[in-house]
Amino acid sequence: MRKGLDKSTANNSSSLHYVEWDGKKDAHSDPKLANQRLQKPWKQILDGSTFQERERVAGLVIHGVLSNHGNDMEDKTNDNNNDKENGQRDLKDEDEEDEEIDEKTEEKDLVDTEGVRLSNGDFTVHKSTQDRHRKQNSNDGKASDAGQSVKNYTLPEVDRLVNMFSTKYMGSSLVSDDSTSYQEFLQKLQQGMKFGPRLKEFADDNGKKSWEQFHHGIRQHVLYNPNEPYVNQLMSDLVTKEIVDAEQKDGGTQIKLMITCEDDGQALFKPMRFPREQETLPDHFYFADYERHHAxxxxxHLDKALGFYRVPPTVGRWVNISKDIHRVANSKLAKTFFISPVGNWCFHGSCSYYCDSSHPICGHPIMLEGSMAAFLPPLQLAKRKTWRNPWKRSYSKHRKAYWEVYDDLCHKVKRKAPYDEGRRLLDVLDMSVFDFLIGNLDRHHYETFREFGNETFLLHLDNGRAFGKAHYDCISCLAPVRQCCMIRQSTFAKLVKFYQGPDSLSHVMRTSLASDSLAPILLEPHLDALDRRLSKILHVIHGCIKDPENPRRLEDVVVDDGIT
Structure with missing residues (x-):
């Protein structure tokens, strides 16, 4: 905790005082709602409520706050991002050792390649008349049967591909019968999984705190072992431990905070800006999209369900803007706090996009949702290397990247280190599958731990722009898989298992996400999209194998690297 800062009164240049919300002061909220709910603690008021109810609760006046400040507050922060070019981003400097892939780009507008037709015809997913463990259910978009997907996205071509794979690997851990649950299948599949050595700095220091054990548990091939008890304890601590310090993280395009908890554990906090129902605005480019905490x-949870273990443990958390953030914030952050005309506590911080009084982060009225992602070890103890994604987008309103126009980038990539040997190319293809499932177009760079060299996993960081369009599937996110016509064998086996059942991907995700304190995290349309997109991934693989111009063997497309 920083010295010289009065945490009890938040004497930090913002003129606001720390308050606890008792949830009883009713100014202009719905009277019926007030009578039924306002005598309860804030957690009970908000838990299980609809977003419409939360909006009504947001109208409450915080007791003892407005009387002293009223209309005397001014926004003293410069709105400095109005003249910024939307197509430019504050990206990290590339490492001098990074392998660059030369890209040709066209200066003129080019035809959108999102709707590329595959070699075997129309890419549209058709609903099969076969049931295959996936009964359709139209009860308000909910799947009533355990393991069932809301809709049936099976395809005849994919059925043939699955049968081909199952026949070839029958009796191995890659294939299971229809009665085996996905979790049982995953445990069996990963019995021979390689973890590799630990980071040297933490190899002999297990620690007593959950975040220390998390750092100790980082291995060459996984960020964490899901079977270790510290994982659940860390996730619990991220939700419950008292916040003792909050600072804005430098860099990036949108506001995020570095949170320190009472056990000295740290997390990256991304606040809620919009309700889950609001999707990406139609006229927004991917690089100007708002970040979503629930994404x-x-x-x-998706990374964990796929058995990747490359995303730091992340949970949803309710925070009291006054007590948990404003009270412990430094003066630079604290001076951006204000109380809105309806009595909600707000702040906006400083960043490239959406950090001004016109785009504030506001509580309802003082409570705020956000995501808490466990910090990785400090860079001075575990150095990381930043790599440019070969399939990085142009981040321009007027031109496309090379790979969006030409299909030969994979051939160029394969000739350059570190993609010419080892696991790296398959890791990039895994990342492509992951980003397609979550709808993330914003994967310009990725990171690895330097200590492990090139034979290590990719960190799947910064996923805030995912889950923005439930009814749109970004086919270009699959460009690495489609252009290389390759996929990791273990990843393919997991997708096939989800496709076969009895547990669909949406069911596994629904079950996993139910444990989060902010549940529901993903609304049903986004869960349904996971099943639809999974079927499309398998359809792409089928197109690679049955390409009439260049047919391939199954084992040349579904590649075993012997690691995961």
Whole structure:
């Protein structure tokens, strides 16, 4: 905790005083709602409520706050981002050792390649008349049967591909019968999984705190072992430990805070800006999209469900803006706090996009949702290397990247280190599958731990722009898989298992996300999209194998690297 800061009164240049919300002061909220709910603690008021109810609760006046400040507050922060070019981003400097892939780009507008037609015809997913463990259910978009998907996205071509794979690997851990649950299948599949050595700095220091054990548990091939008890304890601590310090993280395009808890554990906090129902605005480019806190939580659970273990443990958390953030914030952050005309506590911080009084982060009225992602070890103890994604987008309103126009980038990539040997290319393809499932177009860079060299996993960080369009599937996110016509064998086996059942991907995700304190994290349309997109991934693989111009063997497309 920083010295010289009066945490009890928040004497930090903002003129606001720390308050506890008792939830009883009713100014202009719905009277019926007030009578029924306002005598309860804030957690009970908000837990289980609809977003419409939360909006009504947001109208409450915080007791003892407005009387002293009223209309005397001014916004003293410069709105400095109005003239910024939307197409420019504050990206990290590339490492001098990074392998660059030359890209040709066209200066003129080019035809959108999102709707690329595959070699075997129309890419549209058709609903099969076969049931295959996936009964359709139209009860308000909910799947009533355990393991069932809301809709049936099976395809005849994919059925043939699955049968081909099952026949070839029958009797191995890659294939299971229809009665085996996904979790049982995953445990069996990963019995021979390689973890590799630990980071040298933490190899002999297990620690007593959950975040220390998390750092100790980082291995060459996984960020964490899901079977270790510290994982659940760390996630619990991220939700419950008292916040003792909050600072804005430098860099990036949108506001995020570095949170320190009472056990000295740290987390990256991304606040809620919009309700879950609000999707990406139609006229927004991917690089100007708002970040979503629940996308970070959903991405962690999907990464875990796929058995990747490359996203830091991330949870949803309710915070009291006054007590948990404003009271412990430094003066730079604290001076951006204000109380809105309806009595909500707000702040906006400083960043490239959406950090001004016109785009504030506001509580309802003082409570705020956010995601908490466990910090990785300090860079001075565990150095990381930043790599440019070969399939990085142009981040321009007027031109496309090379790979969006030409299909030969994979051939160029394969000739350059570190993609010419080892696991790296398959890791990039895993990342492509992951980003397609979550709808993330914003994967310009990725990171690895330097100590492990090139034979290590990629960190799947910064997923806040995912889950923005439930009814749109970004086919270009699959460009690495489609252009290389390759996929990791273990990843393919997991997708096939989800496709076969009895547990669909949406069911596994629904079950996993139910444990989060901010549940529901993903609304049903986004869960349904996971099943639809999974079927499309398998359809792409089928197109690679049955390409009439260049047919391939199954084992040349579904590649075993012997690691995961």
């Amino acid at each position: 970070e939580v959903g991405a962690f």
